[in-house]
Amino acid sequence: MDNAANRVASDNASTLESLTEFLYLVPVGIVRCDGDGRIQQMNPMAVQLLLPLCKEPQLDIFGWLDRFDPNGRAAIEAYDGECGLVRPNTRVAVRPPSEDGLPEVLSLTITKVSATHFMLIVSDDSELARKDRLLQQKHRDLEATLRELGETQTQLLHAQKMEAVGQLAAGVAHEINTPLQYIGDNLSFLNKASTNFLALVDALENCDKATLADTLTETLRKRKIPFLRKRVPRAAEQAIEGIDTVSAIVSAMKEFAQPGIADKQPTDLNRLIEVTSTVSRHEWKDVAELVLELDEHIPEVLTQVGEINQVLLSLVVNAAHAIGEAAQERGTITMSSRTHEDHVEVAVRDDGCGIPEEIRARVFDPFFTTKPVGSGSGQGLAIARSIVVDKHGGTLDFESQIDVGTTFRMRLPRAAT
Ligand SMILES: Nc1ncnc2c1ncn2[C@@H]1O[C@H](COP(=O)(O)OP(=O)(O)OP(=O)(O)O)[C@@H](O)[C@H]1O
Numbered sequence: 443m444d445n446a447a448n449r450v451a452s453d454n455a456s457t458l459e460s461l462t463e464f465l466y467l468v469p470v471g472i473v474r475c476d477g478d479g480r481i482q483q484m485n486p487m488a489v490q491l492l493l494p495l496c497k498e499p500q501l502d503i504f505g506w507l508d509r510f511d512p513n514g515r516a517a518i519e520a521y522d523g524e525c526g527l528v529r530p531n532t533r534v535a536v537r538p539p540s541e542d543g544l545p546e547v548l549s550l551t552i553t554k555v556s557a558t559h560f561m562l563i564v565s566d567d568s569e570l571a572r573k574d575r576l577l578q579q580k581h582r583d584l585e586a587t588l589r590e591l592g593e594t595q596t597q598l599l600h601a602q603k604m605e606a607v608g609q610l611a612a613g614v615a616h617e618i619n620t621p622l623q624y625i626g627d628n629l630s631f632l633n634k635a636s637t638n639f640l641a642l643v644d645a646l647e648n649c650d651k652a653t654l655a656d657t658l659t660e661t662l663r664k665r666k667i668p669f670l671r672k673r674v675p676r677a678a679e680q681a682i683e684g685i686d687t688v689s690a691i692v693s694a695m696k697e698f699a700q701p702g703i704a705d706k707q708p709t710d711l712n713r714l715i716e717v718t719s720t721v722s723r724h725e726w727k728d729v730a731e732l733v734l735e736l737d738e739h740i741p742e743v744l745t746q747v748g749e750i751n752q753v754l755l756s757l758v759v760n761a762a763h764a765i766g767e768a769a770q771e772r773g774t775i776t777m778s779s780r781t782h783e784d785h786v787e788v789a790v791r792d793d794g795c796g797i798p799e800e801i802r803a804r805v806f807d808p809f810f811t812t813k814p815v816g817s818g819s820g821q822g823l824a825i826a827r828s829i830v831v832d833k834h835g836g837t838l839d840f841e842s843q844i845d846v847g848t849t850f851r852m853r854l855p856r857a858a859t
């Protein structure tokens with residue numbers, strides 16, 4: 443051999459040596475099979491991975507696959523790829539029976555190397571499978587935590603609503619008490635008046651015709667009939683007004699609490715504003731006037747009425763507290779509604795103390811409050827935001843100026859969400 447041939451031979455020998463070394467060290471099993479699945483050559487890793495799973499000395503890869511994975515042979519036989527190409531669908535995961543020391547999952551990838559031979563690459567995916575299982579378990583745990591969190595949030599929402607309704611009920615009882623008192627006073631006045639009118643009728647019926655004029659004059663005076671005549675219509679009117687006030691408060695309270703209606707329904711937001719302003723009267727009447735500026739043409743939007751009532755109540759109560767904290771005597775709360783192209787807006791404006799710059803970023807945080815224990819728990823705005831944003835796809839934000847006031851704006855999409 444000349445020098446050049448020697449060099450080529452020595453290069454080939456060293457390439458072969460490197461290749462053999464590679465086949466020995468590579469951490470995947472490499473198996474060469476004939477077209478019938480008979481194993482012809484395998485590297486040490488393949489021996490390590492496959493032999494413990496195979497009792498027979500003659501290895502037939504198809505027979506072997508059949509034992510562990512009925513779909514494995516079909517996947518390999520269906521392989522019609524070109525030589526040297528690996529297709530993703532030629533990858534088969536084999537799960538041997540679980541025994542100590544045996545791999546849990548083997549991945550086989552088939553590559554056609556000639557018309558009559560193919561090559562299998564076998565890797566131990568047990569670690570991957572273990573990580574996958576762990577990940578799936580974490581995923582399930584996370585889902586369970588999220589579910590629990592959702593349930594807790596619903597319970598919190600319900601508890602806050604119950605607390606608000608309970609507090610309102612006390613205020614409403616107070617509000618109903620005043621009209622009830624004057625209904626009672628007017629009814630006893632009317633009762634007395636009717637006794638006097640009936641006494642007049644009796645006197646006239648029973649008197650002697652000759653003394654009729656005297657009896658009439660005497661009884662009119664004695665029974666204070668001219669005075670009663672003047673007062674009776676007003677007393678009756680006042681009693682009726684009182685009954686109207688009471689029934690308006692009671693029906694507003696009934697609408698506000700909305701027991702049992704959990705689904706979203708087409709809602710007239712103006713009505714919700716009116717209802718909230720009525721039931722919350724006791725909360726604001728000592729510190730503020732409440733003005734409504736309602737857009738008469740506001741379209742109905744889909745809402746869960748009880749929840750939106752809860753939001754409006756939180757905003758009105760906060761506005762009343764802010765005015766109570768401000769230095770001025772009495773303030774004004776304005777509740778307004780407006781229609782925009784793709785959303786409707788309800789704003790609650792107050793001329794109270796304003797929100798200091800340094801706490802603006804935190805007012806929506808759960809349990810953030812600047813109020814003394816017993817007068818605020820810091821849940822109002824957090825729950826309001828969750829109702830408006832998460833449950834209705836809307837927005838809730840505010841603008842505020844110290845000693846000038848604050849406006850909270852709730853925007854709800856007009857399209858159903
Ligand atoms: N209109 C407002 N004017 C000034 N400060 C406000 C206004 N609304 C909210 N805040 C501030 O934001 C804080 C958080 O309000 P939020 O309604 O969440 O809780 P809270 O009113 O303190 O308690 P809760 O509503 O649970 O009874 C309030 O403590 C207050 O400092």
Ligand SMILES: [Mg+2]
Nearest residue numbers: 756760822823
């Ligand atoms: Mg509040």
